[in-house]
Amino acid sequence: MSAGTRIPGTPDPMYFWPGAGGVRIAGDSWGNPQGPLVLLQHGGGQTRHAWKGAGESLGEAGYHAVAFDARGHGDSDWAPDGHYGQDVMVEDLKCVIAALGGGRPVLVGASMGGGTSLVAVGEGHVDASALVMVDTGPRVEPEGISKIREFMEQKPDGFDSLQEVADAIANYQPHRVRPRNLDGLAKNVRLGADGKYRWHWDPRFRGGRMNFDERQKRMEAGARNLRLPTLLVRGGLSDVLSEEGAQAFLALCPQAEYVNVTGAAHMVAGDRNDIFGTSVIAFLGRVVPVGTPQA
Numbered sequence: 001m002s003a004g005t006r007i008p009g010t011p012d013p014m015y016f017w018p019g020a021g022g023v024r025i026a027g028d029s030w031g032n033p034q035g036p037l038v039l040l041q042h043g044g045g046q047t048r049h050a051w052k053g054a055g056e057s058l059g060e061a062g063y064h065a066v067a068f069d070a071r072g073h074g075d076s077d078w079a080p081d082g083h084y085g086q087d088v089m090v091e092d093l094k095c096v097i098a099a100l101g102g103g104r105p106v107l108v109g110a111s112m113g114g115g116t117s118l119v120a121v122g123e124g125h126v127d128a129s130a131l132v133m134v135d136t137g138p139r140v141e142p143e144g145i146s147k148i149r150e151f152m153e154q155k156p157d158g159f160d161s162l163q164e165v166a167d168a169i170a171n172y173q174p175h176r177v178r179p180r181n182l183d184g185l186a187k188n189v190r191l192g193a194d195g196k197y198r199w200h201w202d203p204r205f206r207g208g209r210m211n212f213d214e215r216q217k218r219m220e221a222g223a224r225n226l227r228l229p230t231l232l233v234r235g236g237l238s239d240v241l242s243e244e245g246a247q248a249f250l251a252l253c254p255q256a257e258y259v260n261v262t263g264a265a266h267m268v269a270g271d272r273n274d275i276f277g278t279s280v281i282a283f284l285g286r287v288v289p290v291g292t293p294q295a
Contacts, residue, residue: 002078003198004190009183011049013075017068017099020091026075027068027096028052031059036129036288037105039096040067041113043136043267045152045201047074049187050110054269057277062290063106068096070112072202074187082204086218089116090125097126106288108280110134110269111240115219122222129288130229132280135241135266137232137249138219142212144240144266147172152206158196165189165197173265223252229287230256233279235264235272257283 013026028048038058040051048067058065069076071092072084079088093116097105107128109117114136120126151172159165162182169185189197230253234246243260250256259279264272 002190003200003202004192004196006075007186007189007191009186011187013048013069017096019071019076019095020088021080023071023077023079023092025068025071025077025092025096027066028055029059029064029066030055031064032062033064035062035064035290036284036292037100037103038063038065038284039093039105039107040065041093041107041109041116042067042070042073043111043113044070044148044205045073045199046110046267047187047200049074050267050269053273054108054277054280057273057281058284061281061285063281063284066096066100070116072205074200078202079204082202084202084205086116086119090120090123093117093120094126104129106130106132106284108132108134109136111136111266115215118219118222118226121228122219122225124225128228129292130231130284131226132231132233132283133249134233134276135235135238135268137241137245138216138223138252139242139245139248140212140240141242141245144238147239148266149206152199152201156203158192158194158198159189160196162186162189162197173267220252223249226253226256229283231259231280231283232256233259233261233268233276235266235268236260236262237265238268240266 014028016024019025042050048069051067055065072078104127107117114133121128162185165185234241261272261275269276
């Protein structure tokens with residue numbers, strides 16, 4: 001199953017790895033494969049392409065940066081059973097780590113990917129060398145999550161043109177400068193047999209409603225268990241992770257460092273990749289410097 005045909009110009013994945021239950025996971029990498037492994041996990045409705053700038057910066061700094069599409073997103077397979085919860089995404093993460101040779105990777109996760117990373121480490125499923133949480137934590141704002149869902153659920157029958165797609169993105173991210181060239185949107189949508197453009201993700205991904213209380217309790221328990229170097233990055237304009245939510249995470253994980261990126265909203269890496277990349281590389285330079293054994 002898929003949302004349609006890939007549009008010409010959509011970058012092909014560099015790799016495919018087996019995920020849980022045989023689902024293929026698509027990914028890209030940057031930098032030296034012998035450097036410390038940094039796994040980049042995107043948010044719901046995004047793809048590995050959200051990490052391109054950060055991946056290039058990490059690669060140039062000597063790290064082996066790997067970004068992959070979550071199941072049901074981008075070029076990864078859709079789940080045959082339509083299930084996209086944290087548990088199966090943790091299993092996919094474990095599969096990717098195994099395919100890359102194991103070891104103790106750095107986990108960098110934005111939003112959904114941050115939740116997967118926190119559960120993976122906090123519940124002992126993955127032995128990571130460091131954790132970077134990007135604009136997420138146990139306590140998130142329901143209003144911000146609702147805006148994301150509204151964005152993802154618009155035009156279920158498809159868009160008539162790439163201009164309509166661009167308008168939808170601009171309405172959701174009014175703080176960003178609109179691109180003059182629409183070619184870059186190709187990786188975000190697929191073209192159906194009916195001539196309609198649809199988002200790249202499996203519509204069933206939106207099926208389950210988040211239980212905020214259960215999510216918060218699980219992630220708070222995981223945060224209390226963290227013993228590894230941790231960095232929390234918040235977008236100063238974010239309506240998903242508030243300053244209060246950030247401070248609540250820091251109280252649960254007192255060893256964590258904190259960066260508030262002024263001028264960035266929920267999509268921190270995309271809004272201010274310069275500051276994001278500099279902050280993450282500086283953090284890793286202290287806690288997992290290039291040359292660290294990958295045992």
